[in-house]
Amino acid sequence: LRVYFQVQQWLGNLLPPVLWGWRAAKGGLLPLPADRPPAPDRLMRSVSCGCRTDCGGRCGCGRSGLFCSQLCVNCADLCTNVDVTSAFEEEEEDDEFGDSFVGQAIHSLQGEELLPP
Template sequence: MMTPALELPSPSQWGWRKKPGGGWSINWTTLPEASKACRELLRCGCKNACKGRCKCQKAALQCTGLCQCSGQCSA
């Protein structure tokens, strides 16, 4: 009985990397960590006056509409 030879795509096209010594290892992602890449999604919990505790200002960012202060924090 003859078995057909399947033409399968290379694992390198589906998130795997060829190891130098042979075999394959998974390449989970090439994207940077979300917390570092999306710093603008940082939000503070300041209600009125920050008093120097604002997360946004510590990260050298301006407060946005995501913040509890609605962007009203001041240095």
């Protein structure tokens, strides 16, 4: 919404900002926080970084506002960009791979006899 509003401002189409992702604040406007994730859950689980250290300020996932996922294999145990609640939930899963994107892909490949069970 805010991007559309900004483009319309540049084009000279004056829209009420409070209807387009902004709220009035003392001295100006502030963006409303997003009420939805930046992408579908399946896509967010398929994003990975190329970190080889602790996933500090240069982490691709962190710069995108995402936590590192199971696909971020290089940062492994050194990763400091993890969702603690998600990691805890994954530990409680009975299945070896769970419902993760990677787990679904592995189960699919096992079903096609491309990988051993």
